[in-house]
Amino acid sequence: MSFDFGVIAGNWRFLLLQGLLGIGAFGGGTLALALPAIVLGFGVGILVALARLSRFQVLYYPASLYVQVIRGVPLVMVIFWFWFFIPIALGIALSQYGVALIAFVVFEAAYLGEIIRAGIQSVPRGQVEAGRATGLGYRAVMGDIVLPQALRNMLPSLVTQFIILVKDTSLASIVGYMDLTKAAQTVNQREIRPFELYLFIALVYWILTFGMSRLSRALERRLRPDQPVRALATDRIAGPARPPGGRET
Amino acid sequence: MTLLLALQYQFEWSVLWTAPYGRWLLQGIVTTLEISALAWLLAAALGGLFGAFRTMSGLGPRGLAAAYVEFFRNVPLLVWMFFWYFGVPQVLPATAQDWLNRHGGEFVAAVVALGVYHGARLAEVVRAGIQSVPPTQLEAALSTGLTVGQAYRRVLVPIAVRLIVPPLTNESLNLLKNSSLALTISVTEVTFMTRQIEAYTAKGFEAITAGTLIYLGLCLVVAAVMSRVERRLAIPGLVVRTEGAEH
Numbered sequence: 001m002s003f004d005f006g007v008i009a010g011n012w013r014f015l016l017l018q019g020l021l022g023i024g025a026f027g028g029g030t031l032a033l034a035l036p037a038i039v040l041g042f043g044v045g046i047l048v049a050l051a052r053l054s055r056f057q058v059l060y061y062p063a064s065l066y067v068q069v070i071r072g073v074p075l076v077m078v079i080f081w082f083w084f085f086i087p088i089a090l091g092i093a094l095s096q097y098g099v100a101l102i103a104f105v106v107f108e109a110a111y112l113g114e115i116i117r118a119g120i121q122s123v124p125r126g127q128v129e130a131g132r133a134t135g136l137g138y139r140a141v142m143g144d145i146v147l148p149q150a151l152r153n154m155l156p157s158l159v160t161q162f163i164i165l166v167k168d169t170s171l172a173s174i175v176g177y178m179d180l181t182k183a184a185q186t187v188n189q190r191e192i193r194p195f196e197l198y199l200f201i202a203l204v205y206w207i208l209t210f211g212m213s214r215l216s217r218a219l220e221r222r223l224r225p226d227q228p229v230r231a232l233a234t235d236r237i238a239g240p241a242r243p244p245g246g247r248e249t
Numbered sequence: 250m251t252l253l254l255a256l257q258y259q260f261e262w263s264v265l266w267t268a269p270y271g272r273w274l275l276q277g278i279v280t281t282l283e284i285s286a287l288a289w290l291l292a293a294a295l296g297g298l299f300g301a302f303r304t305m306s307g308l309g310p311r312g313l314a315a316a317y318v319e320f321f322r323n324v325p326l327l328v329w330m331f332f333w334y335f336g337v338p339q340v341l342p343a344t345a346q347d348w349l350n351r352h353g354g355e356f357v358a359a360v361v362a363l364g365v366y367h368g369a370r371l372a373e374v375v376r377a378g379i380q381s382v383p384p385t386q387l388e389a390a391l392s393t394g395l396t397v398g399q400a401y402r403r404v405l406v407p408i409a410v411r412l413i414v415p416p417l418t419n420e421s422l423n424l425l426k427n428s429s430l431a432l433t434i435s436v437t438e439v440t441f442m443t444r445q446i447e448a449y450t451a452k453g454f455e456a457i458t459a460g461t462l463i464y465l466g467l468c469l470v471v472a473a474v475m476s477r478v479e480r481r482l483a484i485p486g487l488v489v490r491t492e493g494a495e496h
Contacts, residue, residue, distance in 0.1 A: 003340070072422075072468040074429035076440055077461050084453035088258050163323070170325035174433060181327055194335035202324040202332060209323040 007193040008200045015197075019183025020204065028178025033100055034166045040101070041108040041165065042158075048113030049120060050142070063113070070110035075171055079103040083175050100172035108165050115161055119154030120146055152223045159216035163209045170205075180204060264452045265459050277442030278463060284359050284438060285428045289421060291364025292371050299368070300375025301401055314372060321369035326430055329366050334358035334434040359431035367424045374420055378413035379405055411482045418475035422468050429464075439463050 008015075014024070022029020051063035070078070082103045087093050094102070123146050131141035151158075173182035184201045188194050264270050295317075302314035321329070334355055338346050349357060382405050390400035432441035443460035447453040 069465065072426075072465040073461055074426040074440065074464060076429045076432065077457065077464060080440075080444070080453075080457050081461070084447070084457055088454055167323070167325040170327040171430075173327070181325065181331070184328075185331070188335070193339075194331065195337065195339045198328055198332040198336045202320075202328050205324045205328060206320060210319065213323075 003196060004193060005196050007187070007191045007196050011187045011191070011197075012200075014187060015180065015183050015201065016204070018178060019180035019201070022178070026178040027097075028182070030166070030169050030179040030181075033097065033104070033172055033177065033179060034169045037101055037104040037108065037165055037169065038162050040105045041112050044105055044109035045112030045116050046147070048109055049116035052113060052117050053120060067110045067113060070107055071114075075103070075107050075168055076174065078107045079171060079175060082106075096172070096175050096177040099175055100169070100177050104165065104168065104172075108161065108168070111161055111164075112158070115154050115157045116150065118157075119150035122153045123149045155216060155220055155223065159212060159219075163212050166209055166212065167205065258454065260455065261450075261452055262455050264446065264450045264455055270446045270450065273442045273446060274439070274459060274463070277437060277439040278467075280356075280436065281425075281428050281438040281467070284356065284363065284431055284436065285425045287360045288363035288367065288428065289424055291360065292367035292420075292424065295365065295368025296371025296375050297406075298372075300372040301379060301406070303372060303376040304379045305397075318369045318372045321366055322373070326362065326366050326427055327433060329362040330359065330430055330434050333362040333365075355431070355434045355436050358434055359428070359436045363424060363428060363431070367420060367427070370423070371417070371420055374413050374416045375409065377416070378409035381412055382408045408484075411484055414475065414479040414482060418472060418479070421475065422471055425467060425471060426464060 018024035018026055018028065020030050022032040048063050048067065051059040052067065054060050054063075079099065082094070082099045086099070086102075127145055127149065128141055131145045136144070169179055170181040172179050173185065176182070178186075180201050184197045188197050191197070265274065299314040299317050302310035303318070305311055337358070338349055338354065341349075386404055386408065387400055390404040391397070395403065428438060429440040431438050432444065435441070437445075439460055443456040446456040446459075450456070
Protein backbone atom coordinates (compact mmCIF):
# COMPACT_ATOMS: atom_id res chain seq x y z
CA MET A 1 0.00 0.00 0.00
CA SER A 2 1.74 3.07 -1.23
CA PHE A 3 0.62 6.28 -2.81
CA ASP A 4 2.61 8.23 -5.34
CA PHE A 5 0.86 11.37 -6.38
CA GLY A 6 3.95 12.30 -8.37
CA VAL A 7 2.18 10.56 -11.26
CA ILE A 8 -0.33 13.43 -11.28
CA ALA A 9 2.43 16.05 -11.17
CA GLY A 10 4.07 14.38 -14.17
CA ASN A 11 0.92 13.92 -16.27
CA TRP A 12 -1.59 16.61 -15.37
CA ARG A 13 -0.81 18.56 -18.51
CA PHE A 14 -1.68 15.61 -20.75
CA LEU A 15 -4.78 14.76 -18.71
CA LEU A 16 -6.18 18.28 -18.69
CA LEU A 17 -5.06 19.63 -22.07
CA GLN A 18 -5.58 16.46 -24.09
CA GLY A 19 -8.32 14.77 -22.09
CA LEU A 20 -10.43 17.69 -20.95
CA LEU A 21 -9.82 20.30 -23.66
CA GLY A 22 -8.69 18.17 -26.61
CA ILE A 23 -5.51 20.16 -27.26
CA GLY A 24 -2.82 17.77 -28.45
CA ALA A 25 -1.88 15.07 -30.92
CA PHE A 26 -4.97 12.92 -30.30
CA GLY A 27 -7.67 15.58 -30.69
CA GLY A 28 -10.65 14.54 -28.64
CA GLY A 29 -11.50 16.31 -25.41
CA THR A 30 -14.38 15.95 -22.95
CA LEU A 31 -15.55 19.54 -23.42
CA ALA A 32 -15.27 19.37 -27.22
CA LEU A 33 -17.87 16.61 -27.04
CA ALA A 34 -20.00 17.85 -24.14
CA LEU A 35 -20.65 21.40 -25.33
CA PRO A 36 -21.93 20.57 -28.85
CA ALA A 37 -23.92 17.66 -27.38
CA ILE A 38 -25.61 20.04 -24.92
CA VAL A 39 -26.47 22.61 -27.61
CA LEU A 40 -27.67 20.07 -30.19
CA GLY A 41 -29.41 17.91 -27.59
CA PHE A 42 -31.30 20.95 -26.31
CA GLY A 43 -32.36 21.91 -29.84
CA VAL A 44 -33.57 18.41 -30.70
CA GLY A 45 -35.13 18.16 -27.24
CA ILE A 46 -37.32 21.21 -27.95
CA LEU A 47 -38.52 19.59 -31.17
CA VAL A 48 -39.23 16.33 -29.32
CA ALA A 49 -41.17 18.20 -26.63
CA LEU A 50 -43.25 20.09 -29.20
CA ALA A 51 -43.97 16.83 -31.01
CA ARG A 52 -44.99 15.18 -27.72
CA LEU A 53 -47.42 18.06 -27.10
CA SER A 54 -48.65 18.17 -30.67
CA ARG A 55 -52.23 17.50 -31.60
CA PHE A 56 -51.01 15.87 -34.82
CA GLN A 57 -50.85 12.11 -34.34
CA VAL A 58 -48.10 11.72 -36.94
CA LEU A 59 -45.88 13.77 -34.63
CA TYR A 60 -47.18 12.61 -31.25
CA TYR A 61 -46.88 8.85 -31.68
CA PRO A 62 -43.38 8.60 -33.23
CA ALA A 63 -42.01 11.07 -30.67
CA SER A 64 -43.59 9.14 -27.79
CA LEU A 65 -42.26 5.82 -29.08
CA TYR A 66 -38.79 7.33 -29.45
CA VAL A 67 -38.81 8.69 -25.90
CA GLN A 68 -40.08 5.42 -24.39
CA VAL A 69 -37.56 3.24 -26.23
CA ILE A 70 -34.56 5.44 -25.47
CA ARG A 71 -35.49 5.66 -21.80
CA GLY A 72 -35.57 1.87 -21.54
CA VAL A 73 -32.12 1.29 -23.02
CA PRO A 74 -28.66 1.95 -21.54
CA LEU A 75 -26.52 4.64 -23.18
CA VAL A 76 -23.81 2.08 -23.95
CA MET A 77 -26.30 0.22 -26.12
CA VAL A 78 -27.18 3.42 -28.00
CA ILE A 79 -23.49 4.10 -28.61
CA PHE A 80 -23.11 0.57 -29.99
CA TRP A 81 -26.11 1.11 -32.26
CA PHE A 82 -24.32 3.94 -33.97
CA TRP A 83 -20.96 2.20 -33.82
CA PHE A 84 -22.29 -0.88 -35.68
CA PHE A 85 -25.52 0.19 -37.37
CA ILE A 86 -24.39 3.23 -39.31
CA PRO A 87 -21.56 1.45 -41.13
CA ILE A 88 -23.96 -1.38 -42.02
CA ALA A 89 -27.02 0.71 -42.81
CA LEU A 90 -25.37 3.56 -44.70
CA GLY A 91 -22.10 2.04 -45.79
CA ILE A 92 -20.10 4.90 -44.32
CA ALA A 93 -17.73 4.76 -41.39
CA LEU A 94 -18.09 7.58 -38.88
CA SER A 95 -15.27 8.91 -36.75
CA GLN A 96 -15.32 8.15 -33.03
CA TYR A 97 -16.30 11.77 -32.51
CA GLY A 98 -19.21 11.49 -34.95
CA VAL A 99 -20.50 8.28 -33.39
CA ALA A 100 -20.26 9.67 -29.88
CA LEU A 101 -21.87 13.01 -30.73
CA ILE A 102 -24.80 11.44 -32.61
CA ALA A 103 -25.34 8.86 -29.87
CA PHE A 104 -25.33 11.50 -27.13
CA VAL A 105 -27.70 13.84 -28.98
CA VAL A 106 -30.12 10.99 -29.76
CA PHE A 107 -29.95 9.68 -26.19
CA GLU A 108 -30.07 12.95 -24.26
CA ALA A 109 -32.73 14.58 -26.46
CA ALA A 110 -35.22 11.99 -25.19
CA TYR A 111 -34.57 12.98 -21.57
CA LEU A 112 -34.25 16.70 -22.32
CA GLY A 113 -37.47 16.53 -24.35
CA GLU A 114 -39.41 15.26 -21.32
CA ILE A 115 -37.96 18.01 -19.12
CA ILE A 116 -38.85 20.66 -21.70
CA ARG A 117 -42.33 19.20 -22.10
CA ALA A 118 -42.91 19.44 -18.35
CA GLY A 119 -41.56 23.00 -18.45
CA ILE A 120 -43.94 23.99 -21.23
CA GLN A 121 -46.83 22.42 -19.34
CA SER A 122 -45.94 24.44 -16.26
CA VAL A 123 -46.77 27.69 -18.07
CA PRO A 124 -50.33 28.74 -17.28
CA ARG A 125 -52.71 28.20 -20.13
CA GLY A 126 -53.92 31.78 -19.85
CA GLN A 127 -50.58 32.90 -21.26
CA VAL A 128 -51.27 31.03 -24.47
CA GLU A 129 -54.83 32.30 -24.67
CA ALA A 130 -53.74 35.88 -24.08
CA GLY A 131 -51.10 35.52 -26.78
CA ARG A 132 -53.58 34.05 -29.24
CA ALA A 133 -56.11 36.76 -28.38
CA THR A 134 -53.67 39.45 -29.45
CA GLY A 135 -53.46 37.75 -32.83
CA LEU A 136 -50.12 35.97 -32.50
CA GLY A 137 -49.58 32.67 -34.33
CA TYR A 138 -48.31 29.35 -32.91
CA ARG A 139 -44.65 30.18 -33.53
CA ALA A 140 -44.83 33.59 -31.89
CA VAL A 141 -46.81 32.30 -28.90
CA MET A 142 -44.41 29.38 -28.39
CA GLY A 143 -41.19 31.21 -29.16
CA ASP A 144 -41.85 34.57 -27.52
CA ILE A 145 -44.23 33.77 -24.67
CA VAL A 146 -44.32 30.11 -23.61
CA LEU A 147 -40.73 28.90 -24.13
CA PRO A 148 -39.00 31.80 -22.31
CA GLN A 149 -41.19 31.26 -19.24
CA ALA A 150 -40.91 27.49 -19.51
CA LEU A 151 -37.12 27.78 -19.69
CA ARG A 152 -37.04 29.61 -16.39
CA ASN A 153 -39.28 27.03 -14.71
CA MET A 154 -37.29 24.05 -15.95
CA LEU A 155 -33.82 25.48 -15.43
CA PRO A 156 -32.96 23.34 -12.37
CA SER A 157 -33.88 20.01 -13.98
CA LEU A 158 -32.35 21.14 -17.27
CA VAL A 159 -28.98 21.85 -15.67
CA THR A 160 -29.16 18.55 -13.77
CA GLN A 161 -29.56 16.78 -17.11
CA PHE A 162 -26.67 18.77 -18.62
CA ILE A 163 -24.50 17.65 -15.69
CA ILE A 164 -25.54 14.05 -16.36
CA LEU A 165 -24.60 14.58 -19.99
CA VAL A 166 -21.13 15.84 -19.06
CA LYS A 167 -20.66 12.74 -16.91
CA ASP A 168 -22.03 10.52 -19.68
CA THR A 169 -19.40 11.76 -22.15
CA SER A 170 -16.97 9.48 -20.28
CA LEU A 171 -18.64 6.61 -22.15
CA ALA A 172 -17.19 7.89 -25.43
CA SER A 173 -13.90 6.40 -24.23
CA ILE A 174 -15.44 2.95 -24.83
CA VAL A 175 -15.30 3.51 -28.60
CA GLY A 176 -11.80 4.98 -28.29
CA TYR A 177 -12.55 8.70 -28.14
CA MET A 178 -9.75 10.53 -26.31
CA ASP A 179 -11.62 12.19 -23.45
CA LEU A 180 -10.58 12.68 -19.84
CA THR A 181 -11.33 9.04 -18.96
CA LYS A 182 -9.44 7.69 -21.97
CA ALA A 183 -6.52 10.00 -21.20
CA ALA A 184 -6.33 8.57 -17.68
CA GLN A 185 -6.45 5.03 -19.09
CA THR A 186 -3.65 5.91 -21.52
CA VAL A 187 -1.43 7.32 -18.78
CA ASN A 188 -2.25 4.36 -16.55
CA GLN A 189 -1.02 1.90 -19.17
CA ARG A 190 2.42 3.48 -18.85
CA GLU A 191 2.49 4.36 -15.16
CA ILE A 192 0.27 1.65 -13.57
CA ARG A 193 -1.00 4.01 -10.87
CA PRO A 194 -4.77 3.51 -11.20
CA PHE A 195 -5.72 4.65 -7.69
CA GLU A 196 -4.11 8.08 -8.00
CA LEU A 197 -5.07 8.62 -11.65
CA TYR A 198 -8.74 7.70 -11.40
CA LEU A 199 -9.11 9.61 -8.15
CA PHE A 200 -7.58 12.65 -9.85
CA ILE A 201 -9.94 12.60 -12.83
CA ALA A 202 -12.82 11.95 -10.45
CA LEU A 203 -11.85 15.25 -8.82
CA VAL A 204 -11.65 17.02 -12.20
CA TYR A 205 -15.12 15.76 -13.16
CA TRP A 206 -16.37 16.78 -9.74
CA ILE A 207 -15.05 20.35 -10.07
CA LEU A 208 -16.64 20.57 -13.53
CA THR A 209 -20.08 19.32 -12.48
CA PHE A 210 -20.10 21.07 -9.12
CA GLY A 211 -19.19 24.32 -10.90
CA MET A 212 -22.12 23.78 -13.27
CA SER A 213 -24.58 23.30 -10.42
CA ARG A 214 -23.29 26.47 -8.68
CA LEU A 215 -23.59 28.42 -11.92
CA SER A 216 -27.16 27.21 -12.34
CA ARG A 217 -28.07 28.33 -8.83
CA ALA A 218 -26.72 31.80 -9.51
CA LEU A 219 -28.60 31.89 -12.81
CA GLU A 220 -31.84 30.81 -11.12
CA ARG A 221 -31.58 33.63 -8.64
CA ARG A 222 -31.02 36.17 -11.40
CA LEU A 223 -33.89 34.89 -13.50
CA ARG A 224 -36.31 34.71 -10.61
CA PRO A 225 -39.11 37.18 -11.31
CA ASP A 226 -40.90 39.18 -8.64
CA GLN A 227 -43.91 36.98 -9.16
CA PRO A 228 -42.98 33.34 -9.74
CA VAL A 229 -44.77 31.73 -12.65
CA ARG A 230 -46.94 29.09 -11.07
CA ALA A 231 -49.60 26.93 -12.55
CA LEU A 232 -52.46 25.06 -11.01
CA ALA A 233 -52.85 21.44 -11.96
CA THR A 234 -56.09 22.28 -13.71
CA ASP A 235 -54.65 25.19 -15.64
CA ARG A 236 -52.08 23.50 -17.83
CA ILE A 237 -51.61 23.70 -21.56
CA ALA A 238 -52.00 19.96 -21.74
CA GLY A 239 -52.02 17.28 -19.08
CA PRO A 240 -49.61 14.35 -19.06
CA ALA A 241 -50.57 11.37 -21.17
CA ARG A 242 -53.13 13.47 -22.98
CA PRO A 243 -55.38 11.73 -25.45
CA PRO A 244 -54.36 12.34 -29.06
CA GLY A 245 -56.38 14.95 -30.83
CA GLY A 246 -56.88 16.82 -27.60
CA ARG A 247 -56.99 20.49 -26.98
CA GLU A 248 -55.35 22.98 -29.25
CA THR A 249 -52.11 24.41 -27.98
CA MET B 250 -24.79 2.89 -53.62
CA THR B 251 -25.48 3.09 -49.92
CA LEU B 252 -28.59 0.97 -50.35
CA LEU B 253 -26.55 -1.65 -52.16
CA LEU B 254 -24.12 -1.86 -49.28
CA ALA B 255 -26.97 -2.15 -46.84
CA LEU B 256 -28.39 -5.04 -48.82
CA GLN B 257 -25.05 -6.82 -48.86
CA TYR B 258 -25.40 -7.45 -45.12
CA GLN B 259 -26.69 -10.97 -44.60
CA PHE B 260 -29.10 -11.17 -41.71
CA GLU B 261 -28.75 -14.29 -39.66
CA TRP B 262 -31.05 -14.04 -36.67
CA SER B 263 -30.46 -17.67 -35.76
CA VAL B 264 -27.12 -16.74 -34.17
CA LEU B 265 -29.19 -15.54 -31.24
CA TRP B 266 -30.37 -18.99 -30.26
CA THR B 267 -27.81 -21.39 -31.68
CA ALA B 268 -25.23 -22.86 -29.26
CA PRO B 269 -23.31 -21.41 -27.56
CA TYR B 270 -24.59 -17.90 -28.27
CA GLY B 271 -28.10 -18.40 -26.92
CA ARG B 272 -26.65 -19.67 -23.66
CA TRP B 273 -24.32 -16.66 -23.52
CA LEU B 274 -27.27 -14.30 -23.70
CA LEU B 275 -29.09 -16.15 -20.91
CA GLN B 276 -25.96 -16.11 -18.75
CA GLY B 277 -25.65 -12.40 -19.49
CA ILE B 278 -29.21 -11.76 -18.31
CA VAL B 279 -28.58 -13.72 -15.10
CA THR B 280 -25.36 -11.79 -14.41
CA THR B 281 -27.03 -8.44 -15.12
CA LEU B 282 -29.80 -9.29 -12.67
CA GLU B 283 -27.29 -10.49 -10.06
CA ILE B 284 -25.17 -7.33 -10.19
CA SER B 285 -28.25 -5.12 -10.24
CA ALA B 286 -29.92 -6.87 -7.30
CA LEU B 287 -26.80 -6.84 -5.09
CA ALA B 288 -25.92 -3.26 -6.04
CA TRP B 289 -29.52 -2.23 -5.37
CA LEU B 290 -29.36 -3.65 -1.84
CA LEU B 291 -26.10 -1.80 -1.19
CA ALA B 292 -27.50 1.41 -2.71
CA ALA B 293 -30.70 1.13 -0.67
CA ALA B 294 -28.73 0.67 2.57
CA LEU B 295 -26.36 3.56 1.85
CA GLY B 296 -29.12 5.76 0.44
CA GLY B 297 -31.42 5.14 3.39
CA LEU B 298 -28.68 5.82 5.94
CA PHE B 299 -27.17 8.93 4.35
CA GLY B 300 -30.52 10.24 3.17
CA ALA B 301 -31.72 10.18 6.78
CA PHE B 302 -28.42 11.73 7.95
CA ARG B 303 -28.94 14.65 5.58
CA THR B 304 -32.18 15.59 7.29
CA MET B 305 -30.78 15.50 10.83
CA SER B 306 -29.91 18.58 12.80
CA GLY B 307 -26.46 17.38 13.92
CA LEU B 308 -23.67 18.91 11.83
CA GLY B 309 -21.55 15.73 11.91
CA PRO B 310 -23.91 13.27 10.21
CA ARG B 311 -25.26 15.96 7.90
CA GLY B 312 -21.79 17.02 6.75
CA LEU B 313 -20.69 13.42 6.26
CA ALA B 314 -23.78 12.64 4.21
CA ALA B 315 -23.42 15.82 2.13
CA ALA B 316 -19.79 14.96 1.36
CA TYR B 317 -20.71 11.40 0.36
CA VAL B 318 -23.61 12.45 -1.85
CA GLU B 319 -21.91 15.38 -3.56
CA PHE B 320 -18.70 13.52 -4.30
CA PHE B 321 -20.02 10.19 -5.53
CA ARG B 322 -22.98 11.55 -7.43
CA ASN B 323 -21.07 14.13 -9.46
CA VAL B 324 -18.43 11.85 -10.94
CA PRO B 325 -19.13 9.54 -13.91
CA LEU B 326 -19.99 5.96 -13.00
CA LEU B 327 -17.43 4.74 -15.53
CA VAL B 328 -14.65 6.46 -13.56
CA TRP B 329 -15.93 4.79 -10.39
CA MET B 330 -15.92 1.41 -12.15
CA PHE B 331 -12.24 1.86 -13.05
CA PHE B 332 -11.48 3.29 -9.62
CA TRP B 333 -12.98 0.36 -7.71
CA TYR B 334 -11.69 -2.30 -10.08
CA PHE B 335 -8.17 -1.07 -10.90
CA GLY B 336 -7.48 1.53 -8.24
CA VAL B 337 -8.71 0.19 -4.93
CA PRO B 338 -6.97 -3.24 -5.04
CA GLN B 339 -3.69 -1.32 -5.43
CA VAL B 340 -4.05 -0.01 -1.86
CA LEU B 341 -5.39 -3.25 -0.36
CA PRO B 342 -3.13 -5.76 1.43
CA ALA B 343 -1.73 -8.55 -0.75
CA THR B 344 -3.97 -11.21 0.81
CA ALA B 345 -7.08 -9.22 -0.04
CA GLN B 346 -5.83 -8.75 -3.61
CA ASP B 347 -5.30 -12.50 -3.94
CA TRP B 348 -8.76 -13.22 -2.63
CA LEU B 349 -10.30 -10.77 -5.13
CA ASN B 350 -8.33 -12.27 -8.02
CA ARG B 351 -9.52 -15.74 -7.16
CA HIS B 352 -13.14 -14.80 -6.49
CA GLY B 353 -14.02 -12.65 -9.48
CA GLY B 354 -12.87 -9.21 -8.37
CA GLU B 355 -14.54 -7.58 -11.37
CA PHE B 356 -17.96 -8.70 -10.15
CA VAL B 357 -17.33 -7.32 -6.65
CA ALA B 358 -15.97 -4.07 -8.08
CA ALA B 359 -19.01 -3.66 -10.34
CA VAL B 360 -21.42 -4.22 -7.43
CA VAL B 361 -19.56 -1.77 -5.19
CA ALA B 362 -19.19 0.88 -7.94
CA LEU B 363 -22.88 0.66 -8.87
CA GLY B 364 -24.05 0.44 -5.26
CA VAL B 365 -22.01 3.36 -3.93
CA TYR B 366 -22.83 5.58 -6.93
CA HIS B 367 -26.55 4.90 -6.82
CA GLY B 368 -26.51 5.03 -3.03
CA ALA B 369 -25.55 8.69 -3.35
CA ARG B 370 -28.38 9.28 -5.82
CA LEU B 371 -30.87 7.37 -3.65
CA ALA B 372 -29.82 9.39 -0.61
CA GLU B 373 -31.19 12.47 -2.37
CA VAL B 374 -34.43 10.66 -3.13
CA VAL B 375 -34.74 9.54 0.50
CA ARG B 376 -33.93 13.03 1.78
CA ALA B 377 -36.62 14.55 -0.41
CA GLY B 378 -39.03 11.88 0.80
CA ILE B 379 -38.31 12.50 4.48
CA GLN B 380 -38.50 16.26 4.03
CA SER B 381 -41.88 15.96 2.38
CA VAL B 382 -43.29 14.27 5.50
CA PRO B 383 -45.11 16.98 7.45
CA PRO B 384 -42.98 18.11 10.45
CA THR B 385 -45.98 17.63 12.71
CA GLN B 386 -45.50 13.87 12.30
CA LEU B 387 -42.08 14.10 13.97
CA GLU B 388 -43.44 16.37 16.70
CA ALA B 389 -46.32 14.01 17.36
CA ALA B 390 -43.99 11.00 17.44
CA LEU B 391 -41.61 12.71 19.86
CA SER B 392 -44.44 13.83 22.09
CA THR B 393 -45.57 10.22 22.53
CA GLY B 394 -42.18 9.51 24.11
CA LEU B 395 -40.31 8.00 21.15
CA THR B 396 -36.63 8.85 20.81
CA VAL B 397 -35.42 10.56 17.62
CA GLY B 398 -34.13 7.21 16.34
CA GLN B 399 -37.44 5.49 17.02
CA ALA B 400 -39.39 8.34 15.49
CA TYR B 401 -37.36 7.97 12.30
CA ARG B 402 -37.60 4.19 12.25
CA ARG B 403 -41.26 3.83 13.18
CA VAL B 404 -42.91 6.95 11.80
CA LEU B 405 -40.93 9.08 9.36
CA VAL B 406 -39.24 6.35 7.32
CA PRO B 407 -42.39 4.23 6.80
CA ILE B 408 -44.24 7.28 5.49
CA ALA B 409 -41.29 8.53 3.44
CA VAL B 410 -40.79 5.10 1.84
CA ARG B 411 -44.30 5.30 0.44
CA LEU B 412 -43.76 8.81 -0.85
CA ILE B 413 -40.58 7.90 -2.66
CA VAL B 414 -41.74 4.82 -4.54
CA PRO B 415 -42.09 6.63 -7.92
CA PRO B 416 -38.60 8.24 -7.86
CA LEU B 417 -37.24 5.01 -6.39
CA THR B 418 -38.60 3.14 -9.41
CA ASN B 419 -36.86 5.62 -11.67
CA GLU B 420 -33.55 5.15 -9.86
CA SER B 421 -33.92 1.36 -9.86
CA LEU B 422 -34.35 1.46 -13.62
CA ASN B 423 -31.29 3.71 -13.93
CA LEU B 424 -29.31 1.25 -11.84
CA LEU B 425 -30.40 -1.66 -14.02
CA LYS B 426 -29.43 0.21 -17.19
CA ASN B 427 -26.16 1.45 -15.68
CA SER B 428 -25.13 -2.12 -14.84
CA SER B 429 -24.25 -2.27 -18.56
CA LEU B 430 -21.09 -0.28 -17.73
CA ALA B 431 -19.73 -3.35 -15.96
CA LEU B 432 -18.73 -4.58 -19.42
CA THR B 433 -15.80 -2.16 -19.30
CA ILE B 434 -14.28 -4.19 -16.45
CA SER B 435 -15.07 -7.53 -18.14
CA VAL B 436 -18.12 -8.57 -16.15
CA THR B 437 -20.00 -10.94 -18.46
CA GLU B 438 -23.39 -9.21 -18.32
CA VAL B 439 -25.82 -8.67 -21.20
CA THR B 440 -23.94 -5.91 -23.00
CA PHE B 441 -20.66 -7.80 -22.67
CA MET B 442 -22.29 -10.92 -24.12
CA THR B 443 -23.80 -9.05 -27.07
CA ARG B 444 -20.35 -7.62 -27.82
CA GLN B 445 -18.85 -11.09 -27.55
CA ILE B 446 -21.43 -12.58 -29.91
CA GLU B 447 -20.65 -9.73 -32.32
CA ALA B 448 -16.94 -10.51 -32.05
CA TYR B 449 -17.43 -14.24 -32.69
CA THR B 450 -20.05 -14.09 -35.44
CA ALA B 451 -19.67 -10.58 -36.93
CA LYS B 452 -23.45 -10.32 -36.59
CA GLY B 453 -23.43 -7.03 -34.71
CA PHE B 454 -26.85 -5.95 -35.91
CA GLU B 455 -28.60 -9.04 -34.54
CA ALA B 456 -26.62 -9.11 -31.31
CA ILE B 457 -27.25 -5.46 -30.46
CA THR B 458 -30.92 -5.72 -31.37
CA ALA B 459 -31.19 -8.65 -28.96
CA GLY B 460 -29.41 -6.66 -26.23
CA THR B 461 -31.69 -3.67 -26.78
CA LEU B 462 -34.83 -5.80 -26.55
CA ILE B 463 -33.54 -7.53 -23.41
CA TYR B 464 -33.03 -4.19 -21.65
CA LEU B 465 -36.41 -2.89 -22.78
CA GLY B 466 -38.03 -6.09 -21.49
CA LEU B 467 -36.23 -5.97 -18.14
CA CYS B 468 -37.16 -2.29 -17.68
CA LEU B 469 -40.81 -3.05 -18.41
CA VAL B 470 -40.80 -5.89 -15.86
CA VAL B 471 -39.17 -3.72 -13.16
CA ALA B 472 -41.60 -0.88 -13.86
CA ALA B 473 -44.55 -3.28 -13.61
CA VAL B 474 -43.30 -4.80 -10.34
CA MET B 475 -42.68 -1.37 -8.81
CA SER B 476 -46.10 -0.17 -9.85
CA ARG B 477 -47.59 -3.14 -7.97
CA VAL B 478 -45.44 -2.28 -4.96
CA GLU B 479 -46.67 1.29 -5.15
CA ARG B 480 -50.30 0.19 -5.13
CA ARG B 481 -49.71 -2.29 -2.29
CA LEU B 482 -47.95 0.24 -0.09
CA ALA B 483 -50.26 3.16 -0.70
CA ILE B 484 -51.81 4.57 2.48
CA PRO B 485 -55.33 5.68 1.59
CA GLY B 486 -55.59 9.43 1.72
CA LEU B 487 -51.89 10.06 2.33
CA VAL B 488 -50.36 9.76 -1.09
CA VAL B 489 -52.41 11.33 -3.83
CA ARG B 490 -51.48 9.43 -6.91
CA THR B 491 -51.45 11.60 -10.01
CA GLU B 492 -53.10 10.06 -13.00
CA GLY B 493 -50.67 8.70 -15.58
CA ALA B 494 -47.59 9.56 -13.52
CA GLU B 495 -44.25 8.96 -15.21
CA HIS B 496 -42.28 6.18 -13.66
